[in-house]
Amino acid sequence: MWRTCLRLRDGGRRLLNRPRGGLIASEGRGPSPPTPARAYAPPAERKRFYQNVSITQGEGGFEINLDHRKLKTPQAKLFTVPSEALAVAVATEWDSQQDTIKPYTMHLTTLCNTSLDNPTQRDKGQLIRAALKFLDTDTVCYRVEEPETLVELQRNEWDPVIAWAERRYGVEISSSTSILGPSIPARTREALVSHLASYNMWALQGIEFVVTQLKSMVLTLGLIDLYLTVERAVLLSRLEEEYQMQKWGSIEWAHDYELRELRARTAAGALFVHLCSESTTVKHKLLQG
Amino acid sequence: MAALGSPVRTWRGLLRELRYLNAATGRHYRDTAAYRYLVKAFRAHRVTSEKLCRAQHELHFQAATYLCLLRSIREHVALHQEFHGKGERSVEESAGLVGLKLPQQPGGKGWEP
Numbered sequence: 001m002w003r004t005c006l007r008l009r010d011g012g013r014r015l016l017n018r019p020r021g022g023l024i025a026s027e028g029r030g031p032s033p034p035t036p037a038r039a040y041a042p043p044a045e046r047k048r049f050y051q052n053v054s055i056t057q058g059e060g061g062f063e064i065n066l067d068h069r070k071l072k073t074p075q076a077k078l079f080t081v082p083s084e085a086l087a088v089a090v091a092t093e094w095d096s097q098q099d100t101i102k103p104y105t106m107h108l109t110t111l112c113n114t115s116l117d118n119p120t121q122r123d124k125g126q127l128i129r130a131a132l133k134f135l136d137t138d139t140v141c142y143r144v145e146e147p148e149t150l151v152e153l154q155r156n157e158w159d160p161v162i163a164w165a166e167r168r169y170g171v172e173i174s175s176s177t178s179i180l181g182p183s184i185p186a187r188t189r190e191a192l193v194s195h196l197a198s199y200n201m202w203a204l205q206g207i208e209f210v211v212t213q214l215k216s217m218v219l220t221l222g223l224i225d226l227y228l229t230v231e232r233a234v235l236l237s238r239l240e241e242e243y244q245m246q247k248w249g250s251i252e253w254a255h256d257y258e259l260r261e262l263r264a265r266t267a268a269g270a271l272f273v274h275l276c277s278e279s280t281t282v283k284h285k286l287l288q289g
Numbered sequence: 290m291a292a293l294g295s296p297v298r299t300w301r302g303l304l305r306e307l308r309y310l311n312a313a314t315g316r317h318y319r320d321t322a323a324y325r326y327l328v329k330a331f332r333a334h335r336v337t338s339e340k341l342c343r344a345q346h347e348l349h350f351q352a353a354t355y356l357c358l359l360r361s362i363r364e365h366v367a368l369h370q371e372f373h374g375k376g377e378r379s380v381e382e383s384a385g386l387v388g389l390k391l392p393q394q395p396g397g398k399g400w401e402p
Contacts, residue, residue: 041375041376041377053322054322055322084326085326085330085351088322088323088326089323089355091322091323092310092321092322092323095310095314095321096310096311098314102366104369105362105365105366107358107362108358226291226346226347226350227291228291229291229292229293229350229353229354229357230353230354230357230358231357232291252368252372253368253371253372253373253386256364256368257365257368257369257372257373260361260362260364260365260368261361261365263357263361264358264361264362264365267354267355267357267358267361268358270354271351271354271355271358274347274350274351274354275351
């Protein structure tokens with residue numbers, strides 16, 4: 001009897017080691033399944049394996065502890081962040097996971113991991129070039145020619161932002177209705193490269209993240225320079241979609257879902273840039289005062 | 290300068306989100322590090338608000354951004370669990386999503402076992 005038990009246990013283990021797809025398919029063939037098996041099931045989420053989350057100040061910055069273990073990055077480096085506010089926000093992300101850990105809700109942790117590990121091995125110049133590449137195909141510089149109401153909407157909403165960016169950085173940014181996009185003068189690019197070079201690596205990782213979310217350098221600059229709120233920047237980035245939604249109706253599982261996700265990612269990126277750049281020193285003065 | 294509304298509104302919104310975050314763990318939101326940090330930051334900002342107007346605005350901007358982050362994540366997770374968290378849908382469920390119903394065949398389709 002013991003032997004059969006052992007054999008069964010072993011067999012069970014082999015079954016567990018099989019690829020997921022196989023397991024799910026075999027469930028469907030079993031006798032009278034209560035619900036029909038789904039062809040695709042999302043990967044199982046990891047359980048919350050810790051109780052308390054705390055912050056300690058180490059040599060390299062602020063560290064996060066899950067119970068008595070130190071948080072590590074995916075490349076097994078020690079997780080340290082330069083600012084206290086960021087550490088508190090990351091700790092809150094870990095503490096707010098309920099039964100399972102949902103990595104897709106932990107944008108600030110993700111951004112810190114990217115900055116610590118730098119998985120793409122890029123240097124500052126490459127990051128700046130990657131972000132500025134979006135200026136050539138900037139959302140707010142591409143205009144439509146019809147319908148008339150959308151043309152007007154784009155002019156009324158996007159032109160003030162472009163005008164603000166031109167004033168703020170003393171550059172020239174034009175818009176275009178051509179498929180080839182606007183022609184951005186080389187001087188504009190140089191001015192923005194030197195402006196972005198004043199940010200540190202962490203902030204640049206955040207800036208690139210925001211640019212890739214909003215698909216716009218101009219809107220990102222507005223967000224980083226406190227000219228646009230997150231809600232406003234996301235609205236301007238999705239202007240045509242909002243226009244079509246007003247005309248044809250909004251679908252909760254597509255439009256609302258994307259809007260919330262884009263807002264969350266953009267807010268995380270903007271907060272990350274603010275907390276990692278020089279503004280933290282201003283805040284320290286403020287706290288001492 | 291972006292229009293942010295009243296700081297009190299932002300503060301109340303943040304407290305609301307903290308309460309949501311701690312609803313599951315059962316602890317009071319005032320016991321969290323986030324609450325203590327926010328209280329400290331908001332108090333300090335009130336004291337020096339007259340001297341450093343730029344810093345005041347900056348802090349309020351960060352608070353509003355954090356509020357937007359927490360609120361959007363909560364709403365995103367709710368939508369994710371309702372619509373995307375359970376894997377692929379059956380044919381009936383997919384049809385139901387766009388307001389359609391599969392046709393009924395009295396007596397089956399003839400090829401079932």
